[in-house]
Amino acid sequence: MDDATHASATPAASDPSVLARGLVKRYGDLVAVDGIDLEAHPGTCLGVLGPNGAGKTTTIEMLEGIRAPDEGEVSILGRRWHRHARSIRARIGVQLQETQLEDKLSVRETLRLYRSFYKNGRTVDEVIAMIGLEDKHDAWVVKLSGGQKQRLTLGCALVNRPAVLFLDEPTTGLDPQARRRVWDIVEAFKQDGGTVILTTHYMEEADRLSDQLVIFDRGRIIARGTPASLIESLGVQSIVSVRGEALDQAAETRLRALPGVRGLRRDGGAVVLEVDDTRQVIAGLFELDLAIEDLHTHRPTLDDVFMALTGRELRDD
Ligand SMILES: Nc1ncnc2c1ncn2[C@@H]1O[C@H](COP(=O)(O)OP(=O)(O)O)[C@@H](O)[C@H]1O
Numbered sequence: 001m002d003d004a005t006h007a008s009a010t011p012a013a014s015d016p017s018v019l020a021r022g023l024v025k026r027y028g029d030l031v032a033v034d035g036i037d038l039e040a041h042p043g044t045c046l047g048v049l050g051p052n053g054a055g056k057t058t059t060i061e062m063l064e065g066i067r068a069p070d071e072g073e074v075s076i077l078g079r080r081w082h083r084h085a086r087s088i089r090a091r092i093g094v095q096l097q098e099t100q101l102e103d104k105l106s107v108r109e110t111l112r113l114y115r116s117f118y119k120n121g122r123t124v125d126e127v128i129a130m131i132g133l134e135d136k137h138d139a140w141v142v143k144l145s146g147g148q149k150q151r152l153t154l155g156c157a158l159v160n161r162p163a164v165l166f167l168d169e170p171t172t173g174l175d176p177q178a179r180r181r182v183w184d185i186v187e188a189f190k191q192d193g194g195t196v197i198l199t200t201h202y203m204e205e206a207d208r209l210s211d212q213l214v215i216f217d218r219g220r221i222i223a224r225g226t227p228a229s230l231i232e233s234l235g236v237q238s239i240v241s242v243r244g245e246a247l248d249q250a251a252e253t254r255l256r257a258l259p260g261v262r263g264l265r266r267d268g269g270a271v272v273l274e275v276d277d278t279r280q281v282i283a284g285l286f287e288l289d290l291a292i293e294d295l296h297t298h299r300p301t302l303d304d305v306f307m308a309l310t311g312r313e314l315r316d317d
């Protein structure tokens with residue numbers, strides 16, 4: 001897109017606030033990011049889901065103007081980094097994968113410091129309320145829990161009232177309750193018309209927060225769409241996994257032949273069935289009279305989408 005026209009024109013609501021075309025980044029012989037196109041719009045979250053090493057951080061850092069692409073173009077709020085770095089920086093919030101805060105500053109002092117980098121923005125009290133750290137406003141950073149620290153780094157990214165928020169694995173290592181508190185802050189930001197770019201290797205997080213999702217693998221986008229459409233594209237009703245000592249090759253063959261079974265794979269000790277008709281398969285399973293010790297069914301998830309696309313697990317932890 002032409003920078004000059006966009007920098008001066010008032011952006012329409014339908015214009016993407018983040019746009020990338022043909023992004024490539026190489027580290028020596030390794031092509032870490034191999035031709036990425038993406039865009040995100042106001043009031044929505046674009047999720048970037050993929051396993052460790054897929055190129056998520058490299059990509060988001062090129063969007064954030066931290067790493068220079070070897071090829072391709074980035075436009076943020078209709079502007080390019082090489083010409084408008086200062087004005088872009090004033091309007092985005094960035095939470096890095098590893099943000100180091102000063103241990104012996106309080107929550108309030110930390111936010112005041114970040115606030116001082118910007119001409120315009122929120123008051124420190126406003127941010128403390130947004131991240132729910134009223135009780136801890138005087139506490140040193142070093143005394144905060146992992147979840148509280150993470151909310152504080154989110155707060156640091158919100159001090160300038162950004163239009164676009166970049167979050168790189170914002171809840172990695174947090175317990176489920178702390179994770180939900182981060183999600184609530186992100187939801188509120190989105191509700192307010194903000195654009196979120198979020199990387200994660202948690203399918204649940206991607207599913208919950210993303211309006212649009214791109215699935216990364218080895219530097220490429222291997223699927224994109226809404227979480228629901230990606231799951232629907234699998235075309236299976238459920239995933240049925242069975243365990244048992246005696247589930248040998250012969251048993252596998254019989255399972256594969258059951259009416260309603262679409263596909264079968266091994267996952268550690270379990271046989272995992274992709275199923276078109278759950279009732280029929282469960283009924284058929286019992287007819288086979290195999291020695292089953294554990295039976296488990298779930299609706300297909302983004303993990304199953306990744307598995308179907310790559311033959312590998314999304315998660316390695
Ligand atoms: N500064 C760097 N120098 C060399 N290789 C790098 C560098 N940063 C990342 N990589 C490599 O690029 C690939 C993508 O990394 P990264 O973008 O961090 O992936 P993700 O965030 O999805 O885990 C990995 O193979 C990683 O080892």
Ligand SMILES: [Mg+2]
Binds near residue numbers: 056168
């Ligand atoms: Mg990363």
